[in-house]
Amino acid sequence: MREVTLSSGETVEVECLSCAITNGWIEPEGGVVYETDYFHAHQDVAYPVRGLFIIASKRHIKSFDELTEKERIDYVNVLAKIRKTQRDTLGIEYVYYFYNEDTTHHFHTWMVPRYDWMYEFVRSIESVRPVLFHARNNMNHKENMEEVKDAIDLLKKELNK
Numbered sequence: 001m002r003e004v005t006l007s008s009g010e011t012v013e014v015e016c017l018s019c020a021i022t023n024g025w026i027e028p029e030g031g032v033v034y035e036t037d038y039f040h041a042h043q044d045v046a047y048p049v050r051g052l053f054i055i056a057s058k059r060h061i062k063s064f065d066e067l068t069e070k071e072r073i074d075y076v077n078v079l080a081k082i083r084k085t086q087r088d089t090l091g092i093e094y095v096y097y098f099y100n101e102d103t104t105h106h107f108h109t110w111m112v113p114r115y116d117w118m119y120e121f122v123r124s125i126e127s128v129r130p131v132l133f134h135a136r137n138n139m140n141h142k143e144n145m146e147e148v149k150d151a152i153d154l155l156k157k158e159l160n161k
Ligand SMILES: [Zn+2]
Pocket: 016, 017, 018, 019, 020, 059, 060, 061, 105, 106
């Protein structure tokens, strides 16, 4: 079991956070953004950044080569669909994608939008950790949380048309 801090500041203990979320044992901030037979998309529960989504497989697997062919096709389609919707509804110009196999959770990809305020941190990919910690520590206020929730609602509506 490990302890996970949610964006609300609340902490929970789970075996695998991805399982907990995709199975509905933990309700992520704003709920399910989009879902297919194989994947599940939700706002990152730890960092209050508008349009920051996690796409998690529904199966408890760790590595890319464990995906079945159907899952691979679905994965790419889900990423592309969410990416297009981030652009069209939230005006997000760039996204960083992260996926690592040595995770304590299971297969999930972060889609981290790039905003102007993030350029004040160090360049490019090195800035991602500081940016996320900045969000967790300084953006957990009502106004930003409302923006995050509005973005979730907008995307949810658009993706599930
Ligand atoms: Zn899992």
